Amino acid sequence: MNLYSKYFKLYKVPFLTAVFCVALEAICDLLSPTLMSNIINTGINEGALSNVYYWGGLMLTITAIGAGFAVTRNILASKVSQRVGADLRYDLFEKIISFSEVSTDKIESGSLITRMTNDTSQVVQFVNGIMRIFLKAPITCIGSIVFASLLNFRLSLIIYSVVFLVVVIIIVSMKLSYLRFYQLQKAMDKVNSVVQEYLIGVRLVKAFGTYEKETDKFENSNINLMEKGVSSQMIMTLVSPIITFIVGIGTVIVIFIGSKLFSLEMASPGDITAFTIYMAQILTSLIMITNIFNAFVRTKASTARIKEIFDCKSDFTSSGEEKELNGDIEFQKVTFAYPSGSGVPAIKDLSFSIKSGQSLAIIGPTGSGKSTIAWLLLRFYDVNSGKILVNGHDITELDIDSVRSNIAIVPQKPMLFSGSIAENIRWGNKDATDEMIYEAVNKAEGSFIEKMEGGFESLLGSGGVNVSGGQKQRISIARGILKKSSILLLDDVTSALDAITEAKVRKNLNSKENKQTIITITQRCGTAMAADRILVMDNGVKVGYGTHDELMDTCEVYRDIYKTQIESSREV
Incomplete structure (x- = not known):
């Protein structure tokens, strides 16, 4: 053997x-x-x-x-x-x-x-x-x-x-x-x-x-x-x-x-x-x-x-030559189908760009390819055709650690590990000081942590079974903020938060002091409206891109989402 x-x-x-x-x-x-x-x-x-x-x-x-x-x-x-x-x-x-x-x-x-x-x-x-x-x-x-x-x-x-x-x-x-x-x-x-x-x-x-x-x-x-x-x-x-x-x-x-x-x-x-x-x-x-x-x-x-x-195929190898990247992102005619899937493209001929420091919201029906954009940006998969540029560089030509070290992701389903809350947050930056952790937690509206019996040293069960869904999300958001990367990916991370807490978190992230490029994947039109640009996806295809006002005039899919969520709630 x-x-x-x-x-x-x-x-x-x-x-x-x-x-x-x-x-x-x-x-x-x-x-x-x-x-x-x-x-x-x-x-x-x-x-x-x-x-x-x-x-x-x-x-x-x-x-x-x-x-x-x-x-x-x-x-x-x-x-x-x-x-x-x-x-x-x-x-x-x-x-x-x-x-x-x-x-x-x-x-x-x-x-x-x-x-x-x-x-x-x-x-x-x-x-x-x-x-x-x-x-x-x-x-x-x-x-x-x-x-x-x-x-x-x-x-x-x-x-x-x-x-x-x-x-x-x-x-x-x-x-x-x-x-x-x-x-x-x-x-x-x-x-x-x-x-x-x-x-x-x-x-x-x-x-x-x-x-x-x-x-x-x-x-x-x-x-x-x-x-x-x-x-x-x-x-x-x-x-x-x-x-x-x-x-x-x-x-x-x-x-x-x-x-x-x-x-x-x-x-x-x-x-x-x-x-x-x-x-x-x-x-x-x-x-x-x-x-x-x-x-x-x-x-x-x-x-x-x-x-x-x-x-089995290993992840993309690192050359050890990391470089600091800004938040400029551009998708050029990107098409991608999951290798183990049906073969039908999850994203088809997608093109858009966003400048460093701007915020982008990606919205669309379930299965429209929103999360796939995040996985491609992190280079979990390579595109079938087209290019993804970060800071003007094709990500396939960049060192994989350079790409991922410059991107922080807060996933849709918070993943916490057994250990203290502080240890979980420090996943974002193992060298972070206590002050840096407090700052990240405050931006994530995680004041509940200090009210817990053990504070930041409170122990979490595997998967964070001993905290609520909203608390998990805020700990996960704090971890992403603490990384202080040039790009912050938020994949529907406020779904378990009430409207008031979500608005506070969104305000903290969109403050003038924050120079990050923030990409928010969301189902909520109210969340998308706060972004500088909105990308509307439907069945893997871009059907709209622009500000809220522009999309209300030009994008039928976006108007339908707005009417369903915003106008319907007002009528109620």
Whole structure:
């Protein structure tokens, strides 16, 4: 597996040391039947007690040495496998956080969690097994055949036949098992996704009382996982008894033919005893080899899933040459369709421009492409055609960190993290002083923070579950303000605020002291009216651009929105 060559190079010395210990341990185990044969042939049969002591003592010594090698390889196997697991999880997480939006859309979060946990654990177990028992099994099996052949070639022909049959069974079982194990991991993805969806939407489930629907959904996924688990294990479950049966028959044949050869003085009792022990070792080794291939097939399936993550497209790389940009923005005939979507453009032939320090409101019906403009400006995606210019530069030619460091976004759905309120706000600027935080919070009308028992050090639950929707939005707005970037993107961020609080926030952001270019994506005509320019979108197409008064004269879509929201409310 080329994917793991990096980790092999890192831990090559302890890995090879463990392999060396496994080989020596196997040799010690292989010597035991031969020594037992010598005890019987030269000691017990001849009545020489001294030979029994000699060969018996040598056998105990070799067994003790083998135990020492076993302890050493167990310690090395545990350390190396856990280190490989830690490195692999780190590399996976590092890759995931560098995902492009296309890659994020490709693999759902539930599957990513399964791959980072269950699939990685499978790899760890496989690495541990290789260093502990997997290498020992083939060495013991081959060694038993060799030592048995040296004792009595005629009897060894039985072993060759047994091993051939078992190898055929193992190969067939491998081919049948791989697809089943891959489907098992996908079924586990589905279970994780169902649980994750419930945990994210638990309040909505409670509000609508759809427990039974969620339970049925989980039950279906859970039963599917159980069935896939049974299916994947069934083949291996049948293989081990079959192998035991075949080897058992071989042992009976060895004893039967051995007794015939003994009567012809072509085999000694010690040889037959040693052969019986070697057959037992071969049986144990073959079952271990079956388990090895079982683990290999499952690890191969997990490796394919892990490789899918590493093969995913990363976000645009940074050259490290950041530059400060002003807020001049221009879209030139931009067309874009989401890569994993229907292929229908979300934005078609869009052109507009805004100067640094001005404010722009983007308004339009749901699904008109408003948020897509923000994602393109942040370069989460690249346009299919046309250009986006910032400060006169094509953003595809700018360093990605330069683009994003000069843009602050406050998303439509506030995303807060577990930790204090101050820590969440400092996401906007990790070096911000307390004074800078207070200033940002005041602009976001976040006076409620100081009234909380812990103030700015009040702890938030994951996702900000212990604050209201409006409070989340104001914390999120403060974080965006604190970044002090040349461009501030507000994606429908005042939807949870009352009209008075929204007006105060809007006034603070549009003050003369604020030199930022502010782009506000909104559903509210009242919010859009306060901007210097308004861009009206409908079904991905620009249908109006200008001031409120200009659009009232020239844009039917804008007039309809105004009449629906403003004039209707006045009549009420």
